[in-house]
Amino acid sequence: MQQLVIALPKGRILKEALPLLREAGIHPEAALFDEDSRALRFATNRPDVSVIRVRSFDVATFVAFGAAQIGIVGNDVLAEFDYSELYSPVDLGIGRCRLSVAEPLGTPPITSESHVRVATKYPHLTKLHFAGQGIQAECVKLNGAMELAPLLGLAPRIVDLVSTGKTLKENGLVEREVILEVTSRLIVNRAAFKTMPEVARLVDAFRAVLGRAAA
Ligand SMILES: Nc1ncnc2c1ncn2[C@@H]1O[C@H](COP(=O)(O)OP(=O)(O)OP(=O)(O)O)[C@@H](O)[C@H]1O
Ligand SMILES: O=P(O)(O)OC[C@H]1O[C@H](OP(=O)(O)OP(=O)(O)O)[C@H](O)[C@@H]1O
Numbered sequence: 001m002q003q004l005v006i007a008l009p010k011g012r013i014l015k016e017a018l019p020l021l022r023e024a025g026i027h028p029e030a031a032l033f034d035e036d037s038r039a040l041r042f043a044t045n046r047p048d049v050s051v052i053r054v055r056s057f058d059v060a061t062f063v064a065f066g067a068a069q070i071g072i073v074g075n076d077v078l079a080e081f082d083y084s085e086l087y088s089p090v091d092l093g094i095g096r097c098r099l100s101v102a103e104p105l106g107t108p109p110i111t112s113e114s115h116v117r118v119a120t121k122y123p124h125l126t127k128l129h130f131a132g133q134g135i136q137a138e139c140v141k142l143n144g145a146m147e148l149a150p151l152l153g154l155a156p157r158i159v160d161l162v163s164t165g166k167t168l169k170e171n172g173l174v175e176r177e178v179i180l181e182v183t184s185r186l187i188v189n190r191a192a193f194k195t196m197p198e199v200a201r202l203v204d205a206f207r208a209v210l211g212r213a214a215a
Contacts, residue, residue, distance in 0.1 A: 001048045004198055005041075007063055007071035008032075009056035013184050016094035017072045023212075024205040026051070048198065060086065060187065069192035069199050076161065076182045080122050087193055088185040090206050093213075095184035097163040099125060101177045104150050107157070110135065119149030120159040129159070129179045147171035
């Protein structure tokens with residue numbers, strides 16, 4: 001039996017993705033939701049399907065390299081990496097947020113600057129966005145707590161995910177421009193999609209789940 005691996009991100013998307021996964025017929029073992037568990041790979045109700053729990057940026061890498069055949073990840077991550085080996089056939093409509101430029105309240109608009117320093121987890125998308133305005137962005141790569149950067153003089157602006165805006169507000173920042181609207185996507189490895197019929201069947205199962213939800 002060909003083994004199929006599904007890569008899921010830990011954290012908020014995992015919680016939102018589980019009901020969809022179950023409706024698609026995949027029921028992972030309970031240890032997947034146990035935050036104290038140090039296991040990384042989990043069995044499911046199907047002997048041919050297992051689930052791995054990894055960081056969201058790594059979901060794309062595992063699937064792109066074919067170590068997992070299917071995954072769930074935000075299109076922020078997909079756009080940042082732009083892996084040609086990935087196909088993202090289904091918008092799952094979960095993990096809804098946006099990637100935005102933010103800065104301290106009262107920061108003067110960028111007018112004559114040709115260079116800006118930006119703290120972000122998304123250097124590729126940030127550079128592309130500012131290049132579109134003729135501005136060169138120097139990115140300081142952070143992996144979290146971006147909002148601290150302007151407060152502590154690391155960079156005057158940030159590019160980060162915004163949902164309710166609470167994090168920005170509590171740190172004295174305002175959203176200036178939206179770069180990308182974000183939702184989580186089902187992703188598949190292109191080669192696996194062509195060669196493993198079960199991968200295509202699972203994609204159809206997810207499509208059916210979302211079709212029912214929309215009806
Ligand atoms: N505030 C939010 N509201 C909705 N979705 C979000 C929000 N923040 C992030 N997401 C989505 O969840 C994904 C994972 O978010 P994030 O990178 O913040 O999680 P994390 O657990 O801190 O990841 P890691 O541990 O890998 O750094 C993002 O790529 C995005 O698609
Ligand atoms: O607009 P809000 O609703 O406040 O959400 C935005 C926050 O959510 C994300 O962080 P997350 O909670 O995933 O924490 P992290 O950055 O520390 O990983 C993002 O990086 C923001 O900090």
